[in-house]
Amino acid sequence: REEYCSRIQEAIQAIGFQGEFLDYSRYGSGHINDTFLIRFKESDGHIEKYILQRMNHEIFKKPEELMKNICNVTSFLRDKIEKNSGDVKRETMNVVYTKDGSPYFRDSIGSYWRAYLFIGDAVSFDRVENVKDFYESAVSFGHFQNLLADYDAGSLYETIPDFHNTPVRFETFKTAVAADLLGRAAEVQTEIHFLLERAEEMKVCMDLLKAGELPLRVTHNDTKLNNILIDNSTGKGICVIDLDTVMPGLSIFDYGDSIRFGANTAAEDETDLSKVSLDLNLFEIYTKGFLEGCNGSLTEKEVEMLPMGAKLMTLECGMRFLTDYLQGDTYFRIHREGHNLDRCRTQLKLVEDMEQKWNEMSRITGKYR
Template identity: 45%
Template sequence: MQSSKNIDEVVSHFKCDADVSSYKPYGSGHINDTFFLKNVSFGGSDYLLQRINHRIFTNVERLTENMRRVTEHLKSKMKEYGNGDPLKEVMTLIPTDSGQFFYKDSVGDYWRMFYFLSDTKSYDVVETEKQAYEGGKAFGKFQAMLSDIPAGEMFEVIPDFHNIQKRLQHLDEAVANNAGGRVASVGAELEIVAKYASSMQYFQQPEQVATLPKRVIHNDTKFNNVLLNSNDEAQCVIDLETVMDGYVAYDFGDAIRTIVNTTTEDEVDLSKIQLNLSLFNAYVQGYLKEASRFLTDAEVNSLMKGALLLPYMQAVRFLTDHINGDKYFKIKFEGHNLQRAKAQFQLVKILDANAAAMQETILKEMNSLQHSAY
């Protein structure tokens, strides 16, 4: 918990009317620390204050410029087409007294502030087809509105973020170093890694590199990064710090990873991990309703590859962090990262068994949308 003196120092440098005494932790993110603050002005918007993990996001200035550019682009698109409310449907960064959109405090921590979007909610576990459909619409619309930003113009916040070859290399290094003394206890998990390693390198194959366009994508589309309104309708996509170039299938895959799983991403009872295919179908319908207008055939054909890759990659990342001694992700107990890895590997197995049928669902929905357009 931050001291009130530290929070007071930070808040004083943002152009806001925040009540410092009201601050309290907010959300369940793995990386950054987020706090909610009330507005002292009656009827004014409340705030979210976020301490940026600069050990992971090492270039806060360039990261912030990405976020500023993306949020301004989204708001401009909404105004241009009359398609939404920019103040409610896009995160708004609050400037500091120096005009920047981040502040470095006296102990070297970096902070940013947003307006809090009231009367919204997020879900760690999807409960209804409507929620899945709305999540699909939200991420599809997000990608569509950013699809005219040329590749190569965004700062690469985390190099090779979704490059599975690099993730496997990091795992190999972790195993070799064995910093946490845990390698001997994860033999079964390392066997699963090896079993799927070759097939998971689809996006590094020369043919795919040549045909799949790089686009500006979210790169962290777990379902709780969509805010829904009181009617469970999508309102805003949040957590924009990893927005940079990538393949659309990465976003599709991470969303599916957190939507179709019938339990949490760290479920200890692996028998509870099953696929909710009705939620998958609903997400696909919502996503393609928005994204079909810009997707190429090659991208549509790659979507299920992303759905297989992302839980596998997340499992590799959790396993790597476990072996390294839990240096990256926040954990709630010793062995938490290993438990997460086991759950994600189980999800990979089930997705692999159903991948052909799920891809057929995607193609049928895409075909239906294309025919209805004529």
């Protein structure tokens, strides 16, 4: 722990903060990076806050490329926001560079650190407590999509290669079934067949991308509620944060993943499958917010494919849980025997429910196009 403190001090020394260092404390409830709030006193006496993070080098192997993505995207956003006469310090993340001009600092034991301006008078929520916040997150992620609609997505690095490349995930799954390392395949034949029966669908979106029928977009890839900040006074989403997974991808996958975890009537690891279903009310609220935020920047094909985005993200996620179960639970942390299998089953149940509700889903996405 003492070791850790001195690393923080090292980072604070290296990064170009203004004023006199006061203190630091753990901040927020993120699971990926170690996040601190640090305070500085400026010469005029006012106190300035910053976010300091020790980046997760385990998950993100190339912090340099990741920070290039973040710097490029946020500086593009800053220009846009300025043109719209917005508040560039609150409506986008702002990286604080090191004294020698780098967007990150590598400490003496090899950890990577970075800092952002702190966005005050705003909160992020870990769970949906009222639907208004869910709606606000949809507007924010849609707006993010809109602001970046003319960004050259192909110029971004893939911080996690093939993250939502469903056909590649499908190949990995089939390999895991064939290898059957722990002899678990026999007991999960129903789930395996469920996925194999949908082999054609797994390819649909990536094929449309290849054919140029869906555009490559800047995607966020971690569109959780707690990755937007909600303004304390207006209750509106003001800033999309947590840009580690910003990558080239499909807009309908950002949307779809939000539906997958936000519009499920049950928890991701619920064992009573009768509780799992798609909440069409939440589905509609998110769809409305997202398309309002996008403000016409999605193509007609993208809007048409929104339900498929939701279904594919759910199918892919279920497939990843099953793959991990077959491989011996090495990727997703488990808290009980069969946890990944339980998670897989909720996702597949949700896919089934979406298939039942397909016409309703399409009617709703069509309504807000």
